[in-house]
Amino acid sequence: MNQLILKHYQSICSRGLINDKTTMIDFINKQAEEDLEANLAYQALGISPEWVQEEIDAIMVRINKLTHYNVDFVEELKKNLIHQETMED
Structure with missing residues (x-):
């Protein structure tokens, strides 16, 4: 999954849609x-x-925003799953 995410991110960067000047507002x-x-x-x-x-x-x-800011989506998704499974409504 991480390889697929990185490949997608790189394809967007190669088109110039994300670069070192891309901001959170963008x-x-x-x-x-x-x-x-x-x-x-x-x-x-x-x-x-x-x-x-x-x-x-x-x-x-x-x-891609998470990837741009060096957040490991898959790792954070795993953490979120644990959180969701242990929440009491």
């Missing part, structure tokens, strides 16, 4: 853009291949 703005695209795809087409692609784009913006 990532937040991109998240909002991708969330809107996913919502519009759902409204127009329902659960469809287009909606799935937009959802993946939205998710990957967030994972």
Whole structure:
């Protein structure tokens, strides 16, 4: 999974969409853009291949943000799972 995440991050960087000048605000703005695209795809087409692609784009913006700031998504996901499993509602 980490290799797949890194490969995706590098592909976005190679296109110039993420670089050493990319800020947290840039990532937040991109998240909002991708969330809107996913919502519009759902409204127009329902659960469809287009909606799935937009959802993946939205998710990957967030994972790429974590990667950019040297956060190991997989490790943090594992920690979050433990947290979720031990929470009492």
